[in-house]
Amino acid sequence: MSADLGEHGTTAEGGAPSEGNAAGAVRAVRDAADPAPGQAGPPLPDGATAREHRTPAGGAPAMVDVRSVHKSFGAHEVLRGIDLRVRAGEVAVVLGPSGSGKSTLLRTINHLEKVDSGRISVDGALVGYRRCGDRLYELREREILKQRTRIGFVFQNFHLFPHLTVLDNIVEAPVSALKRPRRQAVAAAERLLARVGLADRAASYPRQLSGGQQQRVAIARALALEPKLLLFDEPTSALDPELVGEVLDVIKDLAHQGTTMIVVTHEIGFAREVADTVVFMDDGRIVEQGSPAEVLDRPRHDRTRAFLSKVL
Amino acid sequence: MSLTSDPPVGKATSPADGGSRAPDGGHDAHAALAVVPVRHPWRWAAVAVTAVLVAQFLHGLVTNPGWEWEVFARFFATETILRAVWITLQLTFYGTALGFGLGLVLAFMRLSASPFLKGVAFTYIWAFRSIPLIVQLLFWFNLAYLYRRLQFGIPFGPGFFSFDTMGLVGAMSAAVLGLALHQAAYAAEIVRGGVLAVDEGQLQAAAALGIPKLRQIRRIVLPQAMRSILPNAANEVISLFKGTSIVSVMAIGELFYQVQVVYGRNGRVVPLLMVATVWYILLTTVLSVLQHYVERRFSKGAVR
Numbered sequence: 001m002s003a004d005l006g007e008h009g010t011t012a013e014g015g016a017p018s019e020g021n022a023a024g025a026v027r028a029v030r031d032a033a034d035p036a037p038g039q040a041g042p043p044l045p046d047g048a049t050a051r052e053h054r055t056p057a058g059g060a061p062a063m064v065d066v067r068s069v070h071k072s073f074g075a076h077e078v079l080r081g082i083d084l085r086v087r088a089g090e091v092a093v094v095l096g097p098s099g100s101g102k103s104t105l106l107r108t109i110n111h112l113e114k115v116d117s118g119r120i121s122v123d124g125a126l127v128g129y130r131r132c133g134d135r136l137y138e139l140r141e142r143e144i145l146k147q148r149t150r151i152g153f154v155f156q157n158f159h160l161f162p163h164l165t166v167l168d169n170i171v172e173a174p175v176s177a178l179k180r181p182r183r184q185a186v187a188a189a190e191r192l193l194a195r196v197g198l199a200d201r202a203a204s205y206p207r208q209l210s211g212g213q214q215q216r217v218a219i220a221r222a223l224a225l226e227p228k229l230l231l232f233d234e235p236t237s238a239l240d241p242e243l244v245g246e247v248l249d250v251i252k253d254l255a256h257q258g259t260t261m262i263v264v265t266h267e268i269g270f271a272r273e274v275a276d277t278v279v280f281m282d283d284g285r286i287v288e289q290g291s292p293a294e295v296l297d298r299p300r301h302d303r304t305r306a307f308l309s310k311v312l
Numbered sequence: 313m314s315l316t317s318d319p320p321v322g323k324a325t326s327p328a329d330g331g332s333r334a335p336d337g338g339h340d341a342h343a344a345l346a347v348v349p350v351r352h353p354w355r356w357a358a359v360a361v362t363a364v365l366v367a368q369f370l371h372g373l374v375t376n377p378g379w380e381w382e383v384f385a386r387f388f389a390t391e392t393i394l395r396a397v398w399i400t401l402q403l404t405f406y407g408t409a410l411g412f413g414l415g416l417v418l419a420f421m422r423l424s425a426s427p428f429l430k431g432v433a434f435t436y437i438w439a440f441r442s443i444p445l446i447v448q449l450l451f452w453f454n455l456a457y458l459y460r461r462l463q464f465g466i467p468f469g470p471g472f473f474s475f476d477t478m479g480l481v482g483a484m485s486a487a488v489l490g491l492a493l494h495q496a497a498y499a500a501e502i503v504r505g506g507v508l509a510v511d512e513g514q515l516q517a518a519a520a521l522g523i524p525k526l527r528q529i530r531r532i533v534l535p536q537a538m539r540s541i542l543p544n545a546a547n548e549v550i551s552l553f554k555g556t557s558i559v560s561v562m563a564i565g566e567l568f569y570q571v572q573v574v575y576g577r578n579g580r581v582v583p584l585l586m587v588a589t590v591w592y593i594l595l596t597t598v599l600s601v602l603q604h605y606v607e608r609r610f611s612k613g614a615v616r
């Protein structure tokens with residue numbers, strides 16, 4: 001993760017660093033006061049507070065930079081101030097009990113879900129907003145879609161397009177979103193299929209494949225956009241136990257090649273093997289984060305310990 | 313064609329008949345035993361009764377002189393009737409095309425995030441489903457009475473050019489307009505139902521891949537929605553096709569009107585009604601076959 005882990009890595013309640021003074025405000029809420037760290041308060045619709053984008057002290061700039069993100073569904077606050085940094089080439093594994101907000105966090109990172117307050121940037125670019133002076137302007141849908149092409153997302157239930165062949169599933173986004181020539185996209189898709197071990201299934205329809213094969217196609221589909229960042233939301237949870245391995249192998253392979261990834265999973269063995277950072281979430285907060293050895297073997301928090309004793 | 317599902321008695325199936333696998337004991341023994349299927353005596357009785365009734369009906373069709381088949385044959389393919397069939401087809405085609413075109417727009421208005429657009433679409437659908445088609449058609453037919461001139465220009469401002477409604481809304485256009493506007497209300501709900509039936513995850517995946525919005529609808533949503541839209545849409549087209557007979561009240565020379573005109577002249581009511589009936593059946597059959605092929609086209613990748 002990052003070097004400033006120690007400062008407020010153990011709990012998210014430390015909130016945002018105070019040195020970055022509130023420099024921006026979303027247009028819609030001009031006078032929205034910068035909510036004090038750790039004090040969630042009522043959800044401010046669109047009341048994002050922007051701070052200067054800084055690189056974490058020492059080392060590579062953060063590929064993903066999440067700052068005091070809050071998100072509520074109605075009265076239910078699902079994210080209660082999340083701070084998370086993932087550097088280029090790192091693999092972060094997110095653990096946590098059901099309903100702790102893991103999926104919601106992933107979905108805010110590619111703006112499938114809008115944050116109520118806080119700020120997220122990926123590869124130096126604010127997600128969902130454009131900064132102009134001390135204002136944040138919401139991006140148009142077209143610009144958001146463009147941003148998403150740099151962030152791959154793999155769903156628990158694959159969500160392949162059932163009426164398109166495997167090849168067309170992979171080719172669709174490069175052709176329509178990146179305006180690649182179809183022939184070039186097809187060649188790239190064939191290489192990706194070979195990489196996930198499905199070179200011979202290009203003409204199949206998704207329903208003719210096993211769950212593990214479908215998820216590998218979904219990974220190839222996400223890779224076809226050559227994203228800077230890959231987000232996995234429980235990629236193996238919908239699979240029969242004997243199919244989990246083949247999908248994890250593909251993800252491990254990507255990890256070894258230096259792809260930046262955030263993986264939500266319950267596979268502790270996988271976390272231990274590939275994670276640079278393990279993040280434990282509970283009840284909308286990051287309770288603990290650190291190296292696999294720190295979090296998995298010497299958890300400092302009771303909640304982490306209780307969770308691990310259940311899944312291990 | 314067998315009359316019941318019972319197999320012929322003589323061929324009580326026996327896998328051992330082939331002689332290759334003798335029942336030589338062990339757990340294979342069951343596989344080699346002859347199977348005597350259940351007989352269904354009451355089904356045979358039902359078949360007999362039904363067959364008699366069908367035979368009687370067919371006999372009547374052929375022998376009852378009241379059907380006047382020679383009159384039927386004389387009029388079936390006359391130019392008047394053929395032209396009337398053509399008008400019926402035109403009414404169906406334009407009614408369907410405009411109806412579903414407008415329906416598609418209304419469906420997406422109702423699905424949009426804007427309360428105003430939603431409200432307008434909802435009100436339209438509510439209104440046009442509430443007013444009987446025949447009442448609507450007569451309204452359109454009498455449009456000239458309500459609005460003397462139609463003017464194109466800046467809303468509430470100066471106009472650029474205008475039409476006399478008398479000239480614009482002839483009987484035929486009034487009919488097409490009425491049918492299409494009526495059809496649009498139903499088409500909108502069918503399209504909306506189809507779109508709602510598409511798994512939410514499909515939209516999420518498309519959005520996560522950054523596929524442009526229009527392309528998402530055209531390439532991802534609509535082809536999948538078509539699976540549930542098509543059977544309902546085919547129902548609508550067929551019912552519109554037969555429903556065109558209602559415009560006979562506006563003295564438009566479609567099939568049913570023309571048939572009425574002819575039997576009004578020669579008094580041969582039954583054979584001429586049969587002319588219309590057979591044409592309706594024939595063309596509905598063509599539409600059903602068409603439906604089969606269109607549905608097959610949109611079932612790619614589906615298991616059912």
Ligand SMILES: Nc1ncnc2c1ncn2[C@@H]1O[C@H](COP(=O)(O)OP(=O)(O)OP(=O)(O)O)[C@@H](O)[C@H]1O
Nearest residue numbers: 073074078096097098099100101102103104105234
């Ligand atoms: N669109 C939504 N509307 C309302 N509530 C939602 C919505 N999405 C998520 N939630 C709620 O937010 C909470 C966190 O959901 P989330 O899916 O992020 O949890 P999770 O950690 O991914 O859980 P799981 O391990 O079960 O996937 C849950 O209580 C859920 O009911």
Ligand SMILES: [Mg+2]
Nearest residue numbers: 102103104233
């Ligand atoms: Mg989840």
